[in-house]
Every structure is written in C-alpha cells, then in structure tokens.
Amino acid sequence: MSLLAVDNSWLMGLTLPEWTRLAAVVTGSLVGAEFAVKRGFDPVGVFGLAFAQGLGGLMLLELLLLNGTPLFLQEPKYLIGTSVAAVAGFFFAHLLSRSYPLLMALDALAMGFLVCLGVDAAVSLQLPPLSAIFLGTLAATGGLVLRDVLAGQSPNLLRPGVINGAAAFVGAIVFTLTFQFTELPSGLEQVITVCVVFAVRMLAIWRGWSTQPTRDISDAVWDRLGLPEPGAPKAMPEVDEWTW
Amino acid sequence: MDVVISLAHLVSTLAENVPAAADGPSKVLNLPGPIEAMACTTGALSGALHASRKQLDVMGVLAVAVCTAVGGGAIRDVLLNSGIPTFLVSPQLLLYALFAATIGTIFAKAVVHFEPVMAVVDTLLIGVWVVIGVQKSLLLGLAPVAVIFVGVVSCIGGGVLRDILCRDRPEAFAPGTLYGAAAFAGAVTYVVIFELGGTVWLCVTATLVVSSALRIAALKFGWATPAPIPLRRASAKRP
Numbered sequence: 001m002s003l004l005a006v007d008n009s010w011l012m013g014l015t016l017p018e019w020t021r022l023a024a025v026v027t028g029s030l031v032g033a034e035f036a037v038k039r040g041f042d043p044v045g046v047f048g049l050a051f052a053q054g055l056g057g058l059m060l061l062e063l064l065l066l067n068g069t070p071l072f073l074q075e076p077k078y079l080i081g082t083s084v085a086a087v088a089g090f091f092f093a094h095l096l097s098r099s100y101p102l103l104m105a106l107d108a109l110a111m112g113f114l115v116c117l118g119v120d121a122a123v124s125l126q127l128p129p130l131s132a133i134f135l136g137t138l139a140a141t142g143g144l145v146l147r148d149v150l151a152g153q154s155p156n157l158l159r160p161g162v163i164n165g166a167a168a169f170v171g172a173i174v175f176t177l178t179f180q181f182t183e184l185p186s187g188l189e190q191v192i193t194v195c196v197v198f199a200v201r202m203l204a205i206w207r208g209w210s211t212q213p214t215r216d217i218s219d220a221v222w223d224r225l226g227l228p229e230p231g232a233p234k235a236m237p238e239v240d241e242w243t244w
Numbered sequence: 245m246d247v248v249i250s251l252a253h254l255v256s257t258l259a260e261n262v263p264a265a266a267d268g269p270s271k272v273l274n275l276p277g278p279i280e281a282m283a284c285t286t287g288a289l290s291g292a293l294h295a296s297r298k299q300l301d302v303m304g305v306l307a308v309a310v311c312t313a314v315g316g317g318a319i320r321d322v323l324l325n326s327g328i329p330t331f332l333v334s335p336q337l338l339l340y341a342l343f344a345a346t347i348g349t350i351f352a353k354a355v356v357h358f359e360p361v362m363a364v365v366d367t368l369l370i371g372v373w374v375v376i377g378v379q380k381s382l383l384l385g386l387a388p389v390a391v392i393f394v395g396v397v398s399c400i401g402g403g404v405l406r407d408i409l410c411r412d413r414p415e416a417f418a419p420g421t422l423y424g425a426a427a428f429a430g431a432v433t434y435v436v437i438f439e440l441g442g443t444v445w446l447c448v449t450a451t452l453v454v455s456s457a458l459r460i461a462a463l464k465f466g467w468a469t470p471a472p473i474p475l476r477r478a479s480a481k482r483p
Contacts (some may be wrong), residue, residue, distance in 0.1 A: 042257045063322050064318065064321075064328070064329055065328055065411065067327065126335075127328070127332050128334075128335035128338075129334040130335060130338040130339055131331075131333075131337075131338060134310070134332070147408070149408060149409075149411075153411070153470055155304075157303070158299040158300045158303065158304025158305075158308065159301060160300070165307070169303060206373065213299045213300065214296050214300065214302055214305050214349050214350070215350075216353075217350045217351070218350075218352070218353040
C-alpha cells in the first residue's frame with residue numbers, strides 16, 4: 001500500500017480489524033445491487049448503486065477527514081469487493097431477494113461496523129463528542145442516502161418506516177458515551193456498539209417498530225402552559241410558496 | 245433586537261481587528277461567536293421547517309436540518325481540503341444546529357410565526373457566509389475567480405443539500421428571488437475591493453451591505469432572476 005503523503009493518522013487509531021471494513025463495504029454493495037436489480041437498472045446502474053451504497057459512507061467520511069486520496073482508491077480490495085458484489089448481485093439478485101432476512105442481518109452488522117469506524121475516527125482525531133456521533137451516523141447511513149439520491153428517489157432513510165438510521169444514531173451515542181464516561185478496555189466498546197446496533201435493527205425488523213412522521217407539539221404545550229393561542233395557521237403553506 | 249446586538253458586536257470586533265494588521269495586511273477576520281451561532285441556528289430552523297412539511301420522520305428532519313446548517317461550510321472545507329471541516333472541530337456548531345433542529349421540528353407551528361424575522365436574519369447572513377468562504381480561500385492564495393466560486397458555494401451549499409435530500413429542485417438554481425446572485429455580488433465586491441488594496445474592514449462591510457441590500461431590494465421590488473434567454477436571430481424559427 002503506497003501512502004501518497006497522506007495524513008492517515010486517524011486510520012491508525014482504529015480498533016476494529018480491517019476485514020470488518022471490507023465486509024461492511026461488500027455487504028452494502030450487495031444490498032445496493034439487489035435494490036438496483038429489483039428496480040430494473042442496467043449493469044452500469046447496478047454497479048453505480050452498488051458502489052454508492054457500499055462505499056458511500058466510507059467515502060463521505062474520508063472526504064471530511066482525510067487529507068489526500070481516499071482509501072478505497074489506494075487499496076484495490078475495496079473496489080474489487082464492490083465489483084464482485086455488483087456482478088453477483090446482477091446475476092443472482094433472485095437468490096439475494098430470497099435470503100433477504102439474512103442480507104438484512106448482515107447489513108445490520110455492517111451498520112455496526114461502520115458506526116464504529118466513524119466514531120473511532122473522530123475519537124482518534126480528538127474531535128468533540130457531538131462530532132463523533134455525527135460521523136458515526138454519517139458513515140453508517142451515508143451510503144444508503146447516496147444510493148437513493150442516485151436512484152432518483154426520496155431517501156428512504158429519512159422517511160417514516162422501519163427503524164434504520166436511528167439504530168446507527170443510537171449506536172454512535174452508545175459508543176461515544178462509553179468512551180467518554182467509562183474505562184472499558186479498548187475493543188469492548190466496539191463490540192458493545194456493534195451488538196447494540198445489531199440488536200436495535202433486528203428487533204425493529206422483527207417487531208415491526210417503525211417511525212412516524214414528525215408531529216408538532218406546539219398546540220399541546222401552549223394548552224398546557226395556558227398561553228393564548230399564537231394564532232397559528234391551520235394549514236402550513238405549501239412548499240412552493242416557501243421562498244427562502 | 246438580537247440582530248442589532250450581534251451586528252454591534254461584529255462592528256466592534258471589526259474595529260478590534262484593524263490594529264492587528266500592523267504586521268502585514270491582515271486577510272482574516274474572526275467572526276464573533278454569536279454570528280456563527282445565528283448562522284447555524286437559522287440554517288437548521290429553515291431546514292427543519294422545510295423538512296417537516298415533507299412527512300419525514302424524526303431522524304429525517306434532524307438530518308436535513310443539520311445538513312442545511314453545516315452543509316455549506318462542509319462543502320467549502322472539502323473543496324479547499326484545508327483540514328477537518330470547522331463544524332466538526334469546534335464543538336458548538338453542531339450543538340446549535342441540533343438544538344435549533346429539535347425546536348424547529350417539535351414547535352414548527354410556533355416557529356412559522358418568526359418567519360419574517362428569520363427571513364431578515366437569513367438575508368443578513370448571506371454576506372456572512374460569503375465572507376467566511378472568501379476569506380478562507382484568500383488565505384490559501386486562490387485566484388479571484390476561485391475565491392468568488394468558493395464564496396458562493398459556501399453560501400448556497402446548505403440549501404442545495406437540503407433540497408437534494410428532500411428531493412426538490414434546488415431553490416438556489418430555480419428562477420426566483422435573488423439568493424445565489426446576491427451571494428455572487430457580495431463575493432465579487434469583496435474580491436474587487438481586496439484586489440484594489442482595501443482593508444479587511446472595508447471588504448467585509450461592503451460585502452455584507454451589497455449582498456443584503458441586493459436581496460432586500462429584490463424582495464421589496466419583486467426582482468427575480470430570469471429564465472434562460474435564448475439569443476437567436478429574429479428570423480430563425482425553432483425546428
């Protein structure tokens with residue numbers, strides 16, 4: 001591996017072994033390829049979406065933190081991994097669809113790994129806790145959002161549905177809190193985080209926990225406080241009238 | 245009222261910064277905390293209001309709001325490749341964004357009432373974003389055109405990111421009230437005055453005044469950016 005005068009110091013601080021990163025990338029690519037095949041994309045599209053979902057989170061993380069060429073361009077195994085996954089997805093998407101629960105389980109694990117990667121990076125760069133939580137969530141969910149944007153649909157992650165991004169968010173919070181407030185041996189925090197993310201995601205899929213559209217609680221709070229009604233408009237203006 | 249106080253603070257900081265130019269021309273002006281906080285808060289509030297009309301879930305609204313608040317700065321810092329983006333290094337920016345996003349999510353109806361205030365603040369902030377972007381790239385010794393580009397991108401980046409995540413056509417690109425254009429004018433003003441040898445003080449003030457004045461005038465007189473204007477001979481007919 002040739003380092004092109006790159007400040008990779010945060011990469012050295014990572015605790016999880018490297019295969020977890022590769023595994024997360026390949027799993028993400030498989031999910032992305034399956035998604036693309038189901039929607040009838042052509043081979044380029046399947047490749048594109050597999051790359052986007054597999055490498056998206058890692059790429060965003062490296063864009064923000066790395067001062068140089070992204071890692072996935074320096075180490076060919078990531079691109080080879082996504083390519084193999086994309087080819088496999090293109091020809092065997094039906095098998096993937098049939099074993100979707102297994103794929104989702106792997107995806108939950110991958111999400112845990114990526115959360116650890118993001119938070120680890122922030123920790124070894126000594127960034128503040130809130131940044132660590134942000135980076136962990138971004139690393140785990142960036143690929144999914146990028147895939148949906150490229151596929152031309154509204155990001156699934158942001159819409160009401162089975163808990164997905166929240167699992168990564170919770171995992172990142174758990175990691176950051178355990179790092180800040182406990183003296184656990186290095187490595188145990190990561191294991192706990194992966195377990196938490198996996199558990200939350202799997203339970204959400206199994207029990208069908210899903211998120212709701214946001215609700216406005218102004219009226220309830222205003223009633224409770226006995227404040228006069230602020231004369232809120234009954235219906236909010238349409239987005240088109242929103243000028244700024 | 246807060247706006248006035250913050251502006252007064254800005255002016256006083258500007259005045260303090262001028263003597264620092266004794267050892268060579270100072271190119272940078274550290275914006276005071278309240279201005280940065282306001283920039284983040286307003287961005288997050290506008291993002292949250294926008295997103296809560298889109299039937300997103302809590303994570304979605306928070307994500308869109310935070311991206312709106314810090315997106316412009318993040319894109320700027322990634323483009324300039326000048327180390328880790330500011331919003332990740334300084335602990336307070338994400339906190340402001342997250343706080344404002346939460347308020348904007350659960351009290352959207354109440355926050356809508358402050359829309360006019362937020363519009364005014366937002367107008368003043370165009371210049372602030374431009375100044376931050378322009379100064380950062382001037383420090384790196386970029387060419388004037390690049391400096392202007394970075395200034396505009398750091399101003400409209402957050403809004404564009406918000407619209408992409410909400411799957412709208414980016415407002416900044418659609419014909420409408422001048423926003424990107426005001427930023428562009430502000431950035432050009434800064435660079436021109438800087439190249440003519442003006443002090444930081446003059447550059448910043450002129451940028452803030454030009455971009456806000458342009459935006460306010462556009463809102464007042466209903467100026468809008470035009471749709472594409474095809475230049476062709478009168479006789480030429482579209483096939």
